[in-house]
Amino acid sequence: MPSGHAPVPDFAVIEEKRWDPRERAERLRRGMAAVKTEFIEAGPGDWPRAVVDFILRERLANLLFGPHTTEGRALAAAWPAQGPRLVPYDRPVESFKQELFEGIDAGFTTTLGGIAETGGLLLAPGPFEPRLLSLVPPVHVALLRADRIFDTLLQAFRELGWNKVLPANALVVSGPSKTADIEQTLAYGVHGPKRLVVVMVS
Amino acid sequence: MSSELEVDFLASSARALADPQLRRNFRRAMDGLMAKRAAAFPDPAEWTRTRALGAAIRAKNLLKLPELLERLEKNLTKNGITVHWAGTTAQANQLVLDLLRARGARAVVKGKSMVSEEMGLNHFLEAHGIESLESDLGEYIIQLDGEMPSHIIMPAIHKNKDQIARTFSEKIRNAKYTEEVDELTAMARAVLRRKFFEADAGLSGVNFAVADTGTLCLVENEGNGRMSTHVPPLHIALMGLEKVVEGLDEVAPLYSLLTRSATGQAISTYFNLISGPRSGGEQDGPREVHLVILDNGRSRIFRDPELRATLACIRCGACMNHCPVYTRIGGHAYQAVYPGPIGAILTPQQEGAGLHHELPHASSLCGACAEVCPVQIPITHLLIRLRREAGHEDPGSPVLGAGTARSRLEDLAWSAWGWVLGHPAAYRFASWCATRCWGLLPAGAPVLKAWTRSRSKPGAARSSLQERARKRGVPDV
Numbered sequence: 001m002p003s004g005h006a007p008v009p010d011f012a013v014i015e016e017k018r019w020d021p022r023e024r025a026e027r028l029r030r031g032m033a034a035v036k037t038e039f040i041e042a043g044p045g046d047w048p049r050a051v052v053d054f055i056l057r058e059r060l061a062n063l064l065f066g067p068h069t070t071e072g073r074a075l076a077a078a079w080p081a082q083g084p085r086l087v088p089y090d091r092p093v094e095s096f097k098q099e100l101f102e103g104i105d106a107g108f109t110t111t112l113g114g115i116a117e118t119g120g121l122l123l124a125p126g127p128f129e130p131r132l133l134s135l136v137p138p139v140h141v142a143l144l145r146a147d148r149i150f151d152t153l154l155q156a157f158r159e160l161g162w163n164k165v166l167p168a169n170a171l172v173v174s175g176p177s178k179t180a181d182i183e184q185t186l187a188y189g190v191h192g193p194k195r196l197v198v199v200m201v202s
Numbered sequence: 203m204s205s206e207l208e209v210d211f212l213a214s215s216a217r218a219l220a221d222p223q224l225r226r227n228f229r230r231a232m233d234g235l236m237a238k239r240a241a242a243f244p245d246p247a248e249w250t251r252t253r254a255l256g257a258a259i260r261a262k263n264l265l266k267l268p269e270l271l272e273r274l275e276k277n278l279t280k281n282g283i284t285v286h287w288a289g290t291t292a293q294a295n296q297l298v299l300d301l302l303r304a305r306g307a308r309a310v311v312k313g314k315s316m317v318s319e320e321m322g323l324n325h326f327l328e329a330h331g332i333e334s335l336e337s338d339l340g341e342y343i344i345q346l347d348g349e350m351p352s353h354i355i356m357p358a359i360h361k362n363k364d365q366i367a368r369t370f371s372e373k374i375r376n377a378k379y380t381e382e383v384d385e386l387t388a389m390a391r392a393v394l395r396r397k398f399f400e401a402d403a404g405l406s407g408v409n410f411a412v413a414d415t416g417t418l419c420l421v422e423n424e425g426n427g428r429m430s431t432h433v434p435p436l437h438i439a440l441m442g443l444e445k446v447v448e449g450l451d452e453v454a455p456l457y458s459l460l461t462r463s464a465t466g467q468a469i470s471t472y473f474n475l476i477s478g479p480r481s482g483g484e485q486d487g488p489r490e491v492h493l494v495i496l497d498n499g500r501s502r503i504f505r506d507p508e509l510r511a512t513l514a515c516i517r518c519g520a521c522m523n524h525c526p527v528y529t530r531i532g533g534h535a536y537q538a539v540y541p542g543p544i545g546a547i548l549t550p551q552q553e554g555a556g557l558h559h560e561l562p563h564a565s566s567l568c569g570a571c572a573e574v575c576p577v578q579i580p581i582t583h584l585l586i587r588l589r590r591e592a593g594h595e596d597p598g599s600p601v602l603g604a605g606t607a608r609s610r611l612e613d614l615a616w617s618a619w620g621w622v623l624g625h626p627a628a629y630r631f632a633s634w635c636a637t638r639c640w641g642l643l644p645a646g647a648p649v650l651k652a653w654t655r656s657r658s659k660p661g662a663a664r665s666s667l668q669e670r671a672r673k674r675g676v677p678d679v
Contacts, residue, residue, distance in 0.1 A: 006265045007258040013251035014455060031468060093486035101399050118458075118469035127483030131432045135425060153469075154454035163450040166415050168281075168478035169432070169487060174469045177425040179387060181340035181356060183363045184234050187387040190339055191394060192425020192472070 014154045017117055024116035024149040025202065031119025035175035036188055038197045047201050048078035051108065051141060054197060055084050060105040062087050064137055066129040071110045071143055089130050100132060106139035107193075113148035115156060120174040121198070122156055124167040131169050140193040142173070146202035209537050211560035218531040224360055225530065231359045232529040238466025239520060239574070256459045257578035259452045260514035267504060267513075270413040270446045271495070277416025281478040283491045291321040294496045298323065298405070298438055299330055301492055305436055307332065307402035311394070313420065313427040314338040315407030316354055316517060317440045317496055319539045320552075323405070334405070337394050337426035339387065346373040352533030354540060355464045355519040360532050394426065404430035404488070408441035409516070410456060411493070414449045416477055418493065421460060423471040431476060437488040439476075443495050444504075444513035456516055459576035463518035499552040499602065506600045512547050512584060514577045521571035521581060527564050536561065543571035547584045550592065556606030559592035626678075633666040 019027060029039055042050040055063050066072045067088040079086045089107075093100065109129050112122040121142055125131040134140050150156040153172065157163045162170060177192030188194060218224055243249040263270060275285045288294035294317075302310065310327065312318065312334060324345065327334040336345040340358040344351060346369050351357030358366070363381050370389055371379040377389055406427055410419040418439050420427045431437045447453055461467040480487035503509050522528040522542025533541035538549040538558060546561040562585045565571075571581040588601070593612065595605030622628045640662035645654040653659075672678065 006262040009255055009258045009262060009452065009455075010251075011255065011451065011455070013248060013255060035471070089485060091485060096485075097399065101395065115469070120469050120473075125487075127481070127485070130485040131428075131487045135428050135432065152454070153457070154451060157450050157454060162475075163415070166417050166450070166475055166477040168476075168481050168484070170475040170477070171428075172469070172473035173471065175471050177423070178471055179339045179424045180465070181338070181343065181358055182366055182383045182386055184231055184356070184359075185363070185383040187383050190387050190391055190424045190426070191337065191398075191429050 011154065014152050017152050019116050019151060021147065021149075024114075024151065025146045025200070027116040028114045028119050028149055029200075031117075032175055032196075032198065035119070035178065036196075037119070037175045038195065040197060040199045042199050042201050044201055047143065047199055048075045050199055051075060051143075052078060052080060054141065054199075055106065058139075060084055060139065062104060063106045063108050063141070064089050064100070064104045064133060065108040066090075066110075066133065068128050069110055072108075072128070075108065089133050093130070093132060100136050104137045106141055107133045107135075107137035108141045108143070109134045110143050111148075112160060113150055113156060114144050115151075115153050115172070116149050117152045118174065120153070120172045122150075122160065123171040123173060125169045125171065126167055134171070134173065135192055138189070138193055139195045139197065140173075140176075141197045141199060143199050143201065146200055209557050211535065211537065211558075211564065214537055215531045215535040215564070218535040223362070224532055227360055227362050228529055228532045231356065232523050235356075235465065235519075235523040239463055239523065240466075242462035242466040242468065252455055252459060253576050253578060255455045256516075256576050257514070259447065259456060260516070260577045261511075263447050263452070264444070264504070264510055264513055266448065267444070267446065270448055271443060273413040273448075274411055274416065274446050277413065278411075278418075278493060279416075281416040282481075283416065283418070283476075283478060283493055286492060286494045288494055288496045289498075291496065291498050294321050294440070294494050294498075295323060295326040297494050298440075299327065299332070301436070301438055302327075302332055302403055305402065307436065309333040309335070309397070309401050310403045310405055311335050311337050311397050311401040311426075311430045311434065312341070313404070313406035313422065313430040314341055314357075315405065315440050316351075316539065317407055317442050318405065319351060320442075320496070320498055321440070323440075335394075335397050335401075337397070337424075337430055338422075339390050339424060339426075342390055342394065343369060346370070350534065350539075352541065353519060353522060354517055354542075360534065394429075398426075398429040398433045401430075401434045403436040403438060404432075404434040406431050406437065406439050408439050408445050408493070409460065410453050411441055411446045412448075412450050412453060413446055417450065418476045418491075419453055419457070420474040420476070421457065421470045421472075422474070423467075425472060428472055428474055431474065432487055435489045437476075437479070437491045439491070439493045441493065441495055443497055443500050444515075456577075460516050460518050463520040463574065463576045502600055502602065503551050508587065509551060509584065509600065511579050512544075512551060514579050515544055515548070516577060517544075518576060520574040520576065524570040524574050526566060526568060526570070531564075536564070543581045543585070544579075547581060547588060550588050550603075551601060554603035554606070555588060555592040555601050556603035559607030562586075562588040562592065630666075630668065633668065637662055637665050637669075 062085040176196045179190040343358040352360040367381045409421045479491045528542040550558045591601040591604045592607040645659040
């Protein structure tokens with residue numbers, strides 16, 4: 001290791017990784033499906049219906065969501081009056097912890113985009129979509145716009161401006177929780193969500 | 203940690219070699235990890251360029267280390283994260299205990315942290331009446347059995363599922379005996395969910411700390427790291443002072459090199475970037491985030507421009523997965539927090555070259571470790587340097603305990619050798635004796651025995667090179 005002057009890192013090996021939009025979506029899907037992520041296709045107008053259908057199909061009792069995002073409002077507008085409950089996460093966790101851990105079947109979040117190279121979703125939990133929304137419920141339903149898929153994580157860091165300022169919590173998620181700590185045998189759903197369902201809007 | 207044990211690497215490695223179950227477990231696991239890593243770097247050109255980038259980033263970070271640490275503290279503080287500095291593991295333990303006591307914390311959940319292993323934090327907290335529960339599945343398993351990790355990434359890799367099934371059925375209340383991995387995992391999930399829910403504080407390690415943005419990065423697959431850092435009201439992160447990188451851009455290639463080298467994953471399930479506690483508008487997240495930055499010998503290592511490369515390590519474990527010594531004896535035989543080739547260079551520097559003088563010899567110098575190292579640490583080179591440091595007091599050597607493993611017999615042998623070489627008549631006589639009498643020396647003779655125990659005795663030429671040269675008319679110099 002040189003000790004005199006600082007070496008200049010050359011990021012070209014990552015910057016050269018580029019794919020066209022269709023390939024980006026395909027790569028993301030391939031990478032994430034390989035680690036058991038499920039995908040639902042939807043259009044810009046009918047994705048709330050696709051989420052409702054999924055919850056009905058899986059016979060889930062409820063879906064936790066952030067009510068104050070544009071997507072949250074769209075979801076609430078499309079929610080059926082009868083059947084599963086749409087639960088807003090709009091209170092401090094201290095008053096809600098028991099229900100969050102024991103009474104919630106699924107959580108819904110938006111994403112800031114995805115990563116084509118490896119698969120992965122970019123999330124910035126915060127006041128509108130709390131940190132535990134994508135973590136504690138056994139099923140995580142995430143909304144991804146196909147035109148927001150970056151080539152690489154490096155590109156995402158730069159274009160989201162995360163290399164300058166980060167939200168208090170930022171997150172990359174590439175699949176449901178998993179472990180290989182017992183004999184290197186893959187097991188899903190160890191501490192985080194057991195299922196990750198991506199609603200891909202294109 | 204190891205000072206509490208009887209440190210004897212030769213004896214512990216002999217015990218490991220004689221344990222067929224242990225050897226099967228490691229062989230199987232290491233073969234799997236090597237194959238996965240190879241599959242994650244299918245393009246040799248991409249590998250060469252990416253690791254060159256990784257090495258350049260770490261070298262740059264280390265050159266600017268003091269400045270980056272100050273910048274990190276400034277930006278973390280600005281983000282509302284409190285920074286604490288600990289010179290020794292004892293100070294770090296006390297800092298953690300004080301933080302917990304001040305908030306009346308009785309139960310703590312832990313994400314994986316090798317620095318906490320350096321500190322012996324679990325024992326320390328338990329001794330002070332605070333429950334400290336490991337939540338990474340592998341760490342949880344070995345904590346149930348009261349063991350240390352045998353691998354830095356896969357702490358319970360020395361156990362097979364039958365052994366884990368027995369542990370669970372004996373140690374977890376109301377657990378039935380099962381060898382199904384999914385069922386074992388579900389049992390751990392059930393126990394730990396309750397613990398995450400109840401814990402007063404969460405502890406974690408740090409994979410990278412970003413100076414420019416004041417961010418702590420955590421890499422994991424299970425979600426226990428996120429649970430430990432986001433559910434309890436207090437989060438305390440622990441890191442060695444070498445973990446700082448300058449900008450977030452630099453984290454991208456290091457993260458990719460880390461997951462691909464460690465387990466062959468293109469990306470981990472979760473990459474968690476923490477830049478602050480719960481903010482005004484947030485509904486959840488910890489109220490307080492603290493970072494303890496531990497030295498424990500690192501600044502001493504930093505002072506030597508050659509040994510400094512040890513600090514470039516991103517803890518992927520690839521060196522141990524590929525080491526012909528580690529894959530045969532496993533991690534516990536090293537009797538150190540960090541096993542394998544990286545442990546063999548780091549441990550003598552951290553804990554003293556005298557106590558761990560055998561570790562730099564736990565290598566055939568085949569170079570596999572350096573070949574797979576994603577940040578190009580010249581491990582073999584440093585192994586040789588530390589072999590020397592253990593037995594020689596170089597003036598000004600920064601190595602703790604340099605020269606303390608000095609052997610009188612070895613010193614005597616070297617000075618005799620030096621004297622013989624300095625006296626031509628003695629040299630001629632010695633080489634005459636060696637070539638004529640070597641065959642008479644039994645393979646089991648003292649000293650020679652150490653070599654012939656596992657190898658055949660080398661042969662000697664019938665006459666020395668000097669004699670043969672003289673016969674051909676080459677004059678003596």
